[in-house]
Amino acid sequence: MLSKKEIKILILEDEFLIAQDIFETVTNNGYINTKIANSYSEAKQVTQYWFPNIVLSDINLETCKTGIDFVTNMKNTHQNFEVIFISAINDKNRIKEAISFIPLGYLTKPFDEKQLNISIELAINTINAKINTISPELKHLSRTELKIIQLISKGYQSIEISQKLSVSEKTIRNHRYNIIKKLKLPAEKNNLLKWAMIHIR
Structure with missing residues (x-):
């Protein structure tokens, strides 16, 4: 609240x-x-x-x-x-x-x-x-991480997200790694994109 x-x-x-x-x-x-x-x-x-x-x-x-x-x-x-x-x-x-x-x-x-x-x-x-009513998993993410996963759900690549948020691509990759770790996603290709497409509205 x-x-x-x-x-x-x-x-x-x-x-x-x-x-x-x-x-x-x-x-x-x-x-x-x-x-x-x-x-x-x-x-x-x-x-x-x-x-x-x-x-x-x-x-x-x-x-x-x-x-x-x-x-x-x-x-x-x-x-x-x-x-x-x-x-x-x-x-x-x-x-x-x-x-x-x-x-x-x-x-x-x-x-x-x-x-x-x-x-x-x-x-x-x-x-x-x-x-x-937010997904329990998302409650563990920071505000920046939430914004990144929203952009991922829209199909944006790391380089595009870095440009939108005015940070380096390396910073976005680090955030993606932390998001995957917090969500405990399996090690498979496009795992974060697949999760975001299902859970982010």
């Missing part, structure tokens, strides 16, 4: 004052492990080594990349997070696209503090429920 102090929240918002308002609302409610990114590129940089449990994202950003683009990228590399969209857009197609991610909340600007806190609590309950 993750506590308020353990939950990591990323705020992706390009309007400085709104980002600060959201940050104050969140941290005043006890979620002290919170960071702000003001653009798609900054959000990608922040999440290279810091993996949020919850993403509070605007949809339209000042650059050509949107909050939806960032969430799509995150879904491809890091599945264990929940998203709450906070936006002022009224474009039905864009809203439909955002809802396709099944967010834990879709709040309109100006946002309501109580509604935001309720959405975050719902997201935390969902995250903790997933933790409680």
